[in-house]
Amino acid sequence: MKSILILACLAALPVTAAPQQFQLNLDAVAAKASEHVDVSLSASTLQFAAKFLDGNDPDEAKVKKLVAGIDGIYVRHFEFKSEKAWSQADLEPVRAQLRGPEWSKIVGVSSSEDGENVDVWLRTSGNKTIGVAIIATEPKEVTVVNIAGTIDLETLSELGGHFGVPKVKAPEKPQKPE
Amino acid sequence: MDWLEDELRRALSRQDPPDGFAERVLARSRPVAFPARRWVAAAAMVVVAAGAAGAWREHRGNQAKQELLLAVRLASVPVHRVQSQIRGISQ
Numbered sequence: 001m002k003s004i005l006i007l008a009c010l011a012a013l014p015v016t017a018a019p020q021q022f023q024l025n026l027d028a029v030a031a032k033a034s035e036h037v038d039v040s041l042s043a044s045t046l047q048f049a050a051k052f053l054d055g056n057d058p059d060e061a062k063v064k065k066l067v068a069g070i071d072g073i074y075v076r077h078f079e080f081k082s083e084k085a086w087s088q089a090d091l092e093p094v095r096a097q098l099r100g101p102e103w104s105k106i107v108g109v110s111s112s113e114d115g116e117n118v119d120v121w122l123r124t125s126g127n128k129t130i131g132v133a134i135i136a137t138e139p140k141e142v143t144v145v146n147i148a149g150t151i152d153l154e155t156l157s158e159l160g161g162h163f164g165v166p167k168v169k170a171p172e173k174p175q176k177p178e
Numbered sequence: 179m180d181w182l183e184d185e186l187r188r189a190l191s192r193q194d195p196p197d198g199f200a201e202r203v204l205a206r207s208r209p210v211a212f213p214a215r216r217w218v219a220a221a222a223m224v225v226v227a228a229g230a231a232g233a234w235r236e237h238r239g240n241q242a243k244q245e246l247l248l249a250v251r252l253a254s255v256p257v258h259r260v261q262s263q264i265r266g267i268s269q
Contacts, residue, residue: 039245039252041249048242073246077252116259134257147253156250159254160256
């Protein structure tokens with residue numbers, strides 16, 4: 001009876017634990033970074049944290065709504081003192097995992113002006129999106145994100161416009177002279 | 179006078195107390211605790227413990243909230259950049 005219970009618990013573990021969906025093996029990047037932020041929030045921590053969000057604050061209300069469908073957020077952010085401190089090869093262990101069949105790259109944006117690159121992958125199961133992976137690099141910054149669960153990218157993007165980065169207004173079309 | 183001395187000696191001779199005498203004396207000499215004081219002390223301890231647990235929960239909650247906001251910020255800023263660039267290109 002005891003062994004059956006243990007087996008049942010082990011069988012239930014992958015469903016309830018909802019771990020990160022790829023290994024954030026970024027030791028090569030971490031070794032070269034001057035600053036390092038490591039945030040790993042499981043579903044239970046997210047739900048606990050969400051209770052302390054202020055529903056009257058518009059941004060926090062959005063975050064509260066956003067995390068409702070999330071099973072985990074895992075973020076690694078690195079900052080460097082010099083521009084050539086890290087290389088794309090340092091990110092290869094992560095990129096290699098995202099080439100797997102369960103991931104689809106939905107967008108990749110690179111800016112030659114300021115050297116910014118952002119790649120976004122979605123993990124799907126059937127028709128359902130069950131995860132997001134983001135690799136964002138700048139000459140002196142690297143950010144790797146895995147969000148497990150259902151996430152509204154539109155809301156996430158809106159929040160990005162509020163957190164430190166001003167909302168970029170699309171240039172208005174020149175009006176035709178009447 | 180010998181009989182008187184003998185009587186006095188017998189009367190004043192040292193005798194061992196009955197069994198349990200010392201324990202009974204000690205038990206009676208202990209101050210009787212006022213029951214209400216015990217209840218007040220217990221209630222105070224419960225209030226202090228509950229307050230400390232509440233304060234700890236609040237502290238952990240705010241810490242988790244800050245971590246969540248940081249994670250969302252780090253994740254949302256690149257997505258916003260992508261969306262802004264795509265909108266800029268499409269328009």
